């Protein structure tokens with residue numbers, strides 16, 4: 001799992017198995033922690049635009065009602081991702097005033113869903129591919145749209161036809177459903193402690209907000225809503241509010 005580069009996950013040991021660490025943050029966002037027989041670890045999602053070099057984790061140790069702050073450094077290594085050139089509908093590159101207003105209204109809603117936090121630890125960090133098909137665009141690709149470099153690809157695309165089932169990558173709770181300008185019909189599933197999976201461009205959604213889902217539960221169907229060049233599933237995985245490479249979690 002230790003993949004300490006932009007778009008990856010740093011596994012940082014914070015202490016022994018009996019550690020009294022109460023909470024950990026990275027860039028002011030809560031971080032998932034994991035206690036095993038070998039020790040107590042933070043699993044830190046590293047943003048695609050993170051700078052290689054040293055970064056700091058902040059934590060709080062609680063012992064007998066006394067709280068102590070601490071800081072731990074970890075190193076982010078460089079990683080180069082390939083570029084992908086695409087031709088898209090110019091509407092998505094030069095949104096109209098109406099579209100721009102919609103995009104701005106949607107940003108805080110999406111940020112809130114991405115940064116959802118629940119205290120219970122995930123039952124597992126192993127995820128299943130939500131829809132079976134060819135992986136058509138890997139995570140991290142630098143996107144060149146109609147000749148302009150744009151935000152990198154923050155998920156994994158699976159080429160599947162409209163109507164194909166989309167299933168929960170692991171057990172969790174549906175914390176948000178929405179229909180967004182770029183993402184189209186979207187479902188956010190919380191697996192615990194900021195470990196969230198996102199399913200976008202759906203043609204149909206079969207779950208409700210608040211619903212508890214089992215691994216493999218039907219969430220909806222593949223579609224072509226939002227910014228797409230054709231029907232596919234775009235699947236995102238979040239840790240501490242940051243998109244990380246879904247392939248790091250796939251069952252091997």
Ligand SMILES: [Zn+2]
Pocket residue numbers: 137153155156157233234235
């Ligand atoms: Zn995608």
